[in-house]
Amino acid sequence: MSDHYVHVSDIPPTVYDLLGLDPAAVVKGIPQEPLDRVSFAAALRDPSARSSKHTQFYSMMGTRAIWHDGWFANTVHPPTSATPNHPGWSHFGEDRWELFHITADRSQIHDLAAAHPDKLDELKALWHAEALRYHGYPLNDLSVFELIARWAVDAAGAAPRAVFYPDTPAASTPLGGLIRGRSFTLRAPVSITDPDAEGVLFSQGSRSGGQVLYVIGGRLHYVCNFDGVEQTVASGEPITLGRCVFGVDFIRTGAGDGLFDIVGDVVLTADERTVGSLTGVRMAGFDPMQTVSAGRSVAYSVSGDYVSPNPFRGGGLEQVTIDFAGHGEQDPVADAVAQLGFAHD
Numbered sequence: 001m002s003d004h005y006v007h008v009s010d011i012p013p014t015v016y017d018l019l020g021l022d023p024a025a026v027v028k029g030i031p032q033e034p035l036d037r038v039s040f041a042a043a044l045r046d047p048s049a050r051s052s053k054h055t056q057f058y059s060m061m062g063t064r065a066i067w068h069d070g071w072f073a074n075t076v077h078p079p080t081s082a083t084p085n086h087p088g089w090s091h092f093g094e095d096r097w098e099l100f101h102i103t104a105d106r107s108q109i110h111d112l113a114a115a116h117p118d119k120l121d122e123l124k125a126l127w128h129a130e131a132l133r134y135h136g137y138p139l140n141d142l143s144v145f146e147l148i149a150r151w152a153v154d155a156a157g158a159a160p161r162a163v164f165y166p167d168t169p170a171a172s173t174p175l176g177g178l179i180r181g182r183s184f185t186l187r188a189p190v191s192i193t194d195p196d197a198e199g200v201l202f203s204q205g206s207r208s209g210g211q212v213l214y215v216i217g218g219r220l221h222y223v224c225n226f227d228g229v230e231q232t233v234a235s236g237e238p239i240t241l242g243r244c245v246f247g248v249d250f251i252r253t254g255a256g257d258g259l260f261d262i263v264g265d266v267v268l269t270a271d272e273r274t275v276g277s278l279t280g281v282r283m284a285g286f287d288p289m290q291t292v293s294a295g296r297s298v299a300y301s302v303s304g305d306y307v308s309p310n311p312f313r314g315g316g317l318e319q320v321t322i323d324f325a326g327h328g329e330q331d332p333v334a335d336a337v338a339q340l341g342f343a344h345d
Contacts, residue, residue, distance in 0.1 A: 002047035017041040057130035062141030066127040070103035073123035166295025197314025206300035235275040
């Protein structure tokens with residue numbers, strides 16, 4: 001059995017080490033940060049090998065910790081909403097630090113902070129040095145909902161258009177979250193070469209929530225999945241050979257019953273002709289890290305009609321363009337509030 005302290009961040013250098021490769025210094029003209037972690041390949045080859053790892057830094061939402069040569073110091077800092085006796089933010093100086101000798105106490109049962117104050121001060125100073133090194137400041141103890149609110153306000157000034165190309169890596173970005181929660185126009189120009197063409201044109205999310213535009217059974221379909229419930233719009237006419245621009249218009253009509261959902265109307269189009277529609281569609285209003293892809297699903301299917309990745313075949317997809325403009329002037333404050341699911345006067 002190997003007795004080494006490792007962290008998930010040590011995996012990349014370990015893989016490079018096992019493959020005998022050097023990490024790329026430049027990728028597509030962009031200089032890469034060095035892999036500032038420690039390979040544990042030696043321990044995989046020989047469990048008795050000595051580890052060259054000495055320190056591991058941790059910081060998340062105000063909670064901090066550090067491991068160094070068998071000792072572990074940490075302080076748990078609850079988010080603001082969980083500390084009614086400490087209104088407002090910060091109060092980091094009031095956090096109580098604990099100290100454990102991990103080498104002898106892996107379960108962290110015995111807090112040695114009182115018995116070894118000098119060791120605790122040493123590790124706290126080391127945490128500070130590592131925080132400066134890894135950009136751990138400023139400390140942030142916002143709750144999840146406060147973080148969402150900050151992002152939603154920023155969303156009001158987001159770009160008015162997004163373009164996704166087929167056969168490119170999936171996008172998992174704040175822009176992907178903006179696709180939900182605002183009125184938008186989606187257009188997907190395709191060239192159909194086979195009457196049996198089918199597959200995903202645009203996908204966002206999973207079976208627990210998201211949206212997808214796809215062709216199945218010779219007809220265009222759009223599904224908005226809200227909390228596992230599929231709201232489907234199907235074309236009233238079959239697809240035809242040749243070039244066609246498939247589209248989805250989502251027009252937000254108001255806030256939903258929940259905290260983060262909205263309601264709107266969906267219009268399905270082919271060359272700007274309405275081929276299907278559905279009113280009162282519920283859509284989750286905010287998810288900044290939802291996976292987005294064009295020409296296929298990625299990890300998960302949004303609808304039970306198909307199994308991911310279900311790439312589009314029997315034709316060619318040029319791109320998928322999503323425009324947020326063109327639905328009237330939107331008040332930035334109202335837009336941000338709507339993404340949070342609240343009413344706004």
